[in-house]
Amino acid sequence: MTATPGQPYSPSVPRAHRPRRPLLRTPGRPLRDALTLMALPLVAALALPAAFAGGGTRRWFGGRAENQRAEAQAAKDAAAAAFYELDTAQRDLRISIETIAAVDDSPAARRVVADFDALGSRIDEVSHRYINAVDAHDLDRDDLEASTASRARTELTAAKEELDRVKQELDRFTDGLGPLLGKAETQLARLAPAVERARQGLLAASNALDAVRASNLKADDLAARLAALSPELTKLNQGAGRHGVPETLERAERVTREAEAIRVEAERLPDRAAEIDHRLVSLRTRAQALTTRSEQVDPILSELRRRFTAACWQDLQRVPDDAAAHVRQAETKLAEARSARAEQRWADATALLSTVRALLNSTDEAVSAAGDRLHRLNAVQKDSRQEIERTRFAIRDAQRLAMAGRHTPDPQHARPLDDAVSRLERAIATLDGRHPDYWHFLTETEAVRQSVARVVDRIREERGAGH
Incomplete structure (x- = not known):
């Protein structure tokens, strides 16, 4: 049986049919070189199993070593998952902390930021220990020993437990951020x-x-x-x-x-401009009317001087002059307001018109006071009983209120009411003279009614508080 090309030598082939080996020994080459050449086929034969294995193969150490390697790899995978969860949670929490810090500068918010920084340092420590544990052991080495794999598993498991504990701290910290984060x-x-x-x-x-x-x-x-x-x-x-x-x-x-x-x-x-235009016309008309009315004050004062004592009209002596001065001042301010309106200085025009209105109001009151004084003095001179009865009615009404639900009045209420009665009687007595001071009588009765009204208000307040 002859050997096929590429087939290794087999002893079963008869010697007569074996191919003759070429002479290894050549002229001029030492014998040791020939021996080296004879050994080459044997080395090639030993290398064939490795070549057919498709590259390098892992050294086999037995079942215990491989089990330790698998357990260490499982611990490594579990630690990696814990590290990823912690890192993700920290990144999410950092966004929340930055939100709070950007919005809230309260002591509580500043304390949360500081606590997060401290927790970050703790996370960095356990993360570094985990990374060091991973870097310290190459679980893919062919010559990994069982003791080394066991030590790697122990260190990686401890790293995972630390990562889990810090993750729990991080979760508790996150749960406490609810109010601040919600506000932010x-x-x-x-x-x-x-x-x-x-x-x-x-x-x-x-x-x-x-x-x-x-x-x-x-x-x-x-x-x-x-x-x-x-x-x-x-x-x-x-x-x-x-x-x-x-x-x-x-x-x-x-x-x-x-x-x-x-x-x-x-x-x-636009409405404001129209309103200013209207007020300019209206106040101008009113100023003209007051000019006419103020001219009637002198005849009123003449009649007051002729028919009543000086006390009844002395305070009105300056009304004509004051009225004329106020009207002139109002007209000057009106002219300024018209200029401001023409220049569209709206705020100035409005302020000037307010000044004009105040001047005309005070003038109107003064002019009206003269005519009202004459009217009231004429009425009381003709018949003072109406003023007296009006005041007595106010006193009696207050006395009934003070006695309501009581056998005796409260001295705090009875005393001012008794004083009001006496004051009214004295005012009435002033009318008996030859030249009665009717204005004093009118001011006294008005004052009595005001004092009585204050007592009534006080009684009602006290009873309202009592209920």
Whole structure:
């Protein structure tokens, strides 16, 4: 049986049929070289199993070593999963802490940030121990010994337990953030709408000003106020990351309020201009009427001097001169208001018209006082009984209230009521003279009624508090 090409030599082939080996020994080559060449086929034969194995093979150590390797690998996988869970939880919590820090500057929030930093240091420590345990043992080595695999499993299991404990601490810390995180998230949820409202408010105010200018009305003061908000809008556009969430929220709300005020005033400006025009005409007419009425004060004073004692009219002596002076001053302010209106200085025009109105009101009261004084003095001179009965009725009504539900009145109520009776009697007595002071009588009866009214109010307050 002959050997096929590439088939190794087999002893079963008869010697006669075996191929003749070439002479290994050649001229000029030592014998040891020939022996080396003869050994080459044997080395190649020993290398064949490794070549057919498809690369290097793992050294086999027996069942115990492989079991230790598998257990160590399982511990490594479990520790890696625990490390990943802790890292993920820390990243999620960091977002929450940054949210709180950006929104809340309270002591509680600062304490939470500090506690998170401390917890982060603890996480770094256990993470480093886990990484060191992983780096210390190569579980894929061919010559891994069972004792080494067992030590790796022990260290990796301990690392996983530490990671789990810190993860539990992290979970408890996260659970305690509820109120602060809820408040922070609420403010963040308000942030974008608040900034957008501010922008829309500024746009509406600008549009309102444009509409006013289109109607040939000036709004310089409103335009200046709107321009003053431009830096605030710039800060809003820069965002809360630069200026802080609370400050940005407060700025957005302030800008919204001011822009809304500007818009409302701009939209009211045509009506305001029309109102100022109307008031200019109305107050001018009133000033003219008061000029006419003040001219009638002198005849009234003449009659008062002729028919009544000096005490009845002395305080009215300056009414004509004061009235004329006030009307002249009002007319001057009216002229200034007309100039302010023509220049569309709306605030100045409004303030001047308020001054004119106050001047005319005081003049009207003074002029009316003279005529009212004469009317009241005429009435009491003709018949004083009506004034007396009016005052006595007020006293009796107060006395009935003081006695309601009581056998004797409270001295705090009875004393001022008795004084009122005596005061009224003295006022009546002043009418018996040859030249009665009717004005004194009228002021006294008025004062008596006021004192009685105070007693009535006090009784009702005390009884209301008692109930």
